[in-house]
């Protein structure tokens with residue numbers, strides 16, 4: 142269980158995060174949504190303990206998360222930041238296995254799940270942006286972390302890989318623990334996530350099941366759009382239009 146109490150983070154002209162209170166249970170895929178600048182990455186960076194200036198308390202599975210040694214935290218944590226360029230031009234299989242040192246058999250099974258087997262001998266500089274993103278996601282999940290934090294993991298992926306990667310994350314949540322994913326595609330979020338956490342101006346506006354959070358009022362307030370939802374038995378789509386203001 143992840144518990145956050147009174148989490149705040151200062152910014153340059155205004156707070157990046159203000160008084161966040163939340164509790165999330167294990168085995169959930171939680172989508173972190175909100176407009177650009179809402180505070181999604183800031184929140185995920187705090188939970189990943191890479192943000193040095195935060196105030197407040199974070200507990201994970203009853204442990205004081207921020208007081209744990211870096212090594213102890215890394216045993217439970219997988220973190221994929223929003224932008225990451227691997228420092229070394231290593232092979233894809235080496236990149237994925239960097240923190241795990243799995244056997245060839247275990248590594249191949251993991252590479253297969255992320256559709257990377259055919260790319261295993263290529264170097265980081267020899268794959269596309271989306272393929273590199275899949276490799277970084279595979280690296281974040283290879284140790285089967287109890288807490289997995291991914292900042293926009295599917296934003297550069299084609300539609301088929303978006304679906305398979307979201308399914309991988311959901312399977313990870315069901316089998317291993319809590320997964321938090323910052324995501325801009327609200328239809329994808331509604332389809333796969335157990336809960337959505339809606340941020341606006343550094344504050345937590347709503348937390349709940351997708352259709353409790355994606356209300357007309359929340360979409361207007363946080364994104365400035367009106368939305369028509371299209372629900373089919375095997376998926377959810379939406380048609381957003383900008384809100385018409387009185388001055389228009």
Ligand SMILES: Nc1ncnc2c1ncn2[C@@H]1O[C@H](COP(=O)(O)OP(=O)(O)OP(=O)(O)O)[C@@H](O)[C@H]1O
Pocket residue numbers: 151152153157175176177178179180181182183184
């Ligand atoms: N290193 C930093 N120092 C100070 N302010 C920052 C820093 N990084 C981000 N901010 C500010 O904090 C606020 C929240 O930024 P954050 O990156 O968390 O937003 P976000 O919701 O992830 O946005 P996006 O969807 O564009 O990625 C923004 O106003 C941003 O300008």
